[in-house]
Amino acid sequence: MKTILQFIIKELLQVKRDKKMLAVIFMAPILQLIFLGYAANMDVNVIHTTILDQDKTSISRDLIKQFEQSGYFKIDYYVNNYEEVTELLNEGKTLVAVVIPKDFEKKINRRETAPIQTLFEGSDGNKASIALGYIQGVTTKFSQGIVTEVKDKLGIKISLSGSLTPEVRVWYNPEMKTRNYMVPGILGLILMISTISLMSMAIVREREIGTLEQLIVTPLKPYQLLLGKLIPFTLIGFVVLVIVMVIMTQWFGIVVRGNKLFLLFTALLFVLSNLGLGLFISTVSKTQQQAMMASVFAIMMPMIYLSGFAFPIENMPSVVQYITYLIPLRYFITILRGIVLKGIGFSSLWFETIILFGMGITILIFSALRFSKRIE
Amino acid sequence: MNTIEVNNLTKKFGKFTAVDKVSFTVKQGEIFGFLGANGAGKSTTIRMLIGILEPTFGDALVGGFSIKNEPDLVKKNIGYMSQKFSLYNDLTVAENIRFFAGVYGLDGKKYEERKKWVLKVANLEHMENVITGSLPGGIKQRLALGTAVIHEPKIVFLDEPTSGVDPISRRNFWDLINELSEGGTTILVTTHYLDEAEFCNDIILINAGKLIAQGNAKALKSNYIKNPILEIESERVVDSLEILEKEKWVGETSIFGNYIHVILNDNKINEGNIIHLLTEENGIKVQRVEKIIPTLEDVFIHLIEKDSKKNVQ
Numbered sequence: 140m141k142t143i144l145q146f147i148i149k150e151l152l153q154v155k156r157d158k159k160m161l162a163v164i165f166m167a168p169i170l171q172l173i174f175l176g177y178a179a180n181m182d183v184n185v186i187h188t189t190i191l192d193q194d195k196t197s198i199s200r201d202l203i204k205q206f207e208q209s210g211y212f213k214i215d216y217y218v219n220n221y222e223e224v225t226e227l228l229n230e231g232k233t234l235v236a237v238v239i240p241k242d243f244e245k246k247i248n249r250r251e252t253a254p255i256q257t258l259f260e261g262s263d264g265n266k267a268s269i270a271l272g273y274i275q276g277v278t279t280k281f282s283q284g285i286v287t288e289v290k291d292k293l294g295i296k297i298s299l300s301g302s303l304t305p306e307v308r309v310w311y312n313p314e315m316k317t318r319n320y321m322v323p324g325i326l327g328l329i330l331m332i333s334t335i336s337l338m339s340m341a342i343v344r345e346r347e348i349g350t351l352e353q354l355i356v357t358p359l360k361p362y363q364l365l366l367g368k369l370i371p372f373t374l375i376g377f378v379v380l381v382i383v384m385v386i387m388t389q390w391f392g393i394v395v396r397g398n399k400l401f402l403l404f405t406a407l408l409f410v411l412s413n414l415g416l417g418l419f420i421s422t423v424s425k426t427q428q429q430a431m432m433a434s435v436f437a438i439m440m441p442m443i444y445l446s447g448f449a450f451p452i453e454n455m456p457s458v459v460q461y462i463t464y465l466i467p468l469r470y471f472i473t474i475l476r477g478i479v480l481k482g483i484g485f486s487s488l489w490f491e492t493i494i495l496f497g498m499g500i501t502i503l504i505f506s507a508l509r510f511s512k513r514i515e
Numbered sequence: 516m517n518t519i520e521v522n523n524l525t526k527k528f529g530k531f532t533a534v535d536k537v538s539f540t541v542k543q544g545e546i547f548g549f550l551g552a553n554g555a556g557k558s559t560t561i562r563m564l565i566g567i568l569e570p571t572f573g574d575a576l577v578g579g580f581s582i583k584n585e586p587d588l589v590k591k592n593i594g595y596m597s598q599k600f601s602l603y604n605d606l607t608v609a610e611n612i613r614f615f616a617g618v619y620g621l622d623g624k625k626y627e628e629r630k631k632w633v634l635k636v637a638n639l640e641h642m643e644n645v646i647t648g649s650l651p652g653g654i655k656q657r658l659a660l661g662t663a664v665i666h667e668p669k670i671v672f673l674d675e676p677t678s679g680v681d682p683i684s685r686r687n688f689w690d691l692i693n694e695l696s697e698g699g700t701t702i703l704v705t706t707h708y709l710d711e712a713e714f715c716n717d718i719i720l721i722n723a724g725k726l727i728a729q730g731n732a733k734a735l736k737s738n739y740i741k742n743p744i745l746e747i748e749s750e751r752v753v754d755s756l757e758i759l760e761k762e763k764w765v766g767e768t769s770i771f772g773n774y775i776h777v778i779l780n781d782n783k784i785n786e787g788n789i790i791h792l793l794t795e796e797n798g799i800k801v802q803r804v805e806k807i808i809p810t811l812e813d814v815f816i817h818l819i820e821k822d823s824k825k826n827v828q
């Protein structure tokens with residue numbers, strides 16, 4: 140135990156001496172959080188809208204009213220033909236044009252699907268897709284209104300099949316600011332980056348400078364060596380996590396609604412798999428550069444893309460969706476969003492928590508075995 | 516009493532044999548020199564003896580324990596200084612000592628005592644808070660050696676401890692090695708420097724993984740070269756060498772700075788014949804021809820050439 144303590148002290152001293160490393164570990168996450176936090180502010184407050192109502196019926200006017208009342212759409216222009224629509228879109232004077240076709244009312248009365256057409260000025264894809272989400276929100280509400288109305292009138296059951304094709308996208312998120320949604324994810328991301336890179340670099344560096352060979356000749360057991368690395372890096376990971384959480388609350392005003400201790404506990408489980416992955420990288424890399432490359436391109440980038448951090452998993456091809464089940468970050472982000480935003484705990488997140496634990500232990504044991512074998 | 520007994524130790528990397536059936540013994544308390552050119556297999560042999568590499572076959576007893584079956588027990592009894600600098604450059608002297616002492620389980624009074632000793636031998640008293648990386652090479656090497664033996668092992672393996680160190684520091688380093696040896700520690704040291712080999716009680720020479728000579732320096736000199744050696748100092752060294760090499764009675768030649776060493780095949784040839792050949796027949800002025808006792812370098816060049824010829828055939 141004393142031996143491991145010596146090891147931990149040594150690791151921390153080395154991190155302390157290494158100014159570059161210090162900056163990477165502590166400054167980078169803070170900057171990342173602040174930049175990403177602002178970049179993630181994709182809220183669209185006002186959607187400049189143009190309406191081309193070819194139907195001009197009471198139902199079409201109802202729909203337009205719904206758009207107005209939603210609070211997101213500002214209807215700047217009512218136009219009479221497509222040319223005007225095209226012109227406004229091309230000049231960038233409007234973000235969305237909603238076209239209500241001629242037989243809109245007729246179709247609804249015949250209980251058929253009544254399509255409306257929406258045209259976007261898509262130069263800002265994000266904005267457009269957010270607007271689309273809001274539009275779908277409005278149309279869904281509208282069609283539900285019709286269904287209940289008809290149901291009330293006729294006293295029969297009507298399924299939603301003949302409705303206005305509602306598809307709720309992830310961006311449809313009226314109560315939640317997108318930043319609130321993104322920032323907890325960033326927390327997970329930062330914890331992952333700092334622990335994986337610390338771990339993978341630390342062992343490869345010892346190999347590169349020759350001290351690993353020196354350590355192997357001592358009576359030090361592989362498990363002592365491993366704990367001597369795992370414990371300090373877990374500690375550092377937690378310090379980073381706490382700093383980032385403080386900034387999240389103080390700067391962005393996002394408070395953790397759920398249990399903070401539970402959050403730290405799940406973070407520990409998540410750190411297990413990261414350290415395991417870092418350790419694995421260190422067994423396949425000869426130089427620090429290789430280790431850096433491997434952790435960024437083989438581990439971190441795919442993890443970020445596949446975790447649902449940036450792109451909603453629901454929108455991925457189904458094969459890719461299956462792969463995301465292998466990504467620890469996926470579960471941790473779900474947990475983070477759950478705890479921070481919804482204030483839920485183990486009773487709702489037990490599945491993710493257990494998976495995270497299982498993955499962490501498996502990856503860590505696998506890598507530890509590989510590591511001990513390689514040094515013996 | 517033998518502290519190290521090596522038996523047919525062999526290491527193959529794929530098809531390549533880095534160490535080929537090497538056997539030797541090292542007596543307790545002696546300084547054992549392990550010589551060989553770059554890539555001869557010195558480090559590979561040492562790495563097997565300290566339990567980092569598993570032998571392909573063969574075995575060795577180090578301090579009475581088999582490196583194959585009891586590597587953990589072997590590790591308890593040895594100190595090792597690898598060819599690379601093996602301390603943490605970014606830690607201070609004291610932090611390095613603390614760490615390695617901790618790894619070997621030293622603490623309390625024993626730790627203080629050994630720390631003092633390491634600082635003394637490295638000449639770093641009152642400088643323990645200096646960052647190790649900023650120390651000069653010679654001091655670093657002594658600190659590394661001191662740290663490698665902080666737990667007072669019975670056997671110490673040093674892999675090229677003095678490469679890249681200036682001559683005075685090398686001398687100081689060897690004083691430290693001698694001090695350890697006088698204290699009863701067995702030392703196995705590899706080196707490129709043949710002058711260092713003279714400080715060793717026993718020497719082995721390996722070439723391309725094979726052991727080609729062993730004995731103490733004196734025995735090596737008298738046992739392996741029976742024929743006389745002449746040292747020649749002449750004006751045009753390269754021309755002289757070419758002329759000499761054409762003669763049947765010349766065995767091997769080599770250049771040492773401005774001198775030529777010639778191993779003769781024929782005992783009847785003497786200094787006069789050389790002067791006659793070079794000056795009278797070829798007009799090269801000869802300053803000096805002298806019969807000499809072979810240096811270790813002569814012996815090794817002779818042995819390595821002989822071995823290489825054998826390998827070609």
Ligand SMILES: Nc1ncnc2c1ncn2[C@@H]1O[C@H](COP(=O)(O)OP(=O)(O)OP(=O)(O)O)[C@@H](O)[C@H]1O
Nearest residue numbers: 528531533551552553554555556557558559560598
């Ligand atoms: N892990 C390895 N895999 C493959 N070949 C190796 C390995 N380690 C060493 N070798 C080869 O084995 C041979 C002996 O290497 P070794 O390091 O033992 O030589 P050495 O005598 O210590 O040389 P030097 O004086 O340069 O340190 C070399 O040709 C080297 O390339």
Ligand SMILES: [Mg+2]
Nearest residue numbers: 557558559598
């Ligand atoms: Mg070597």
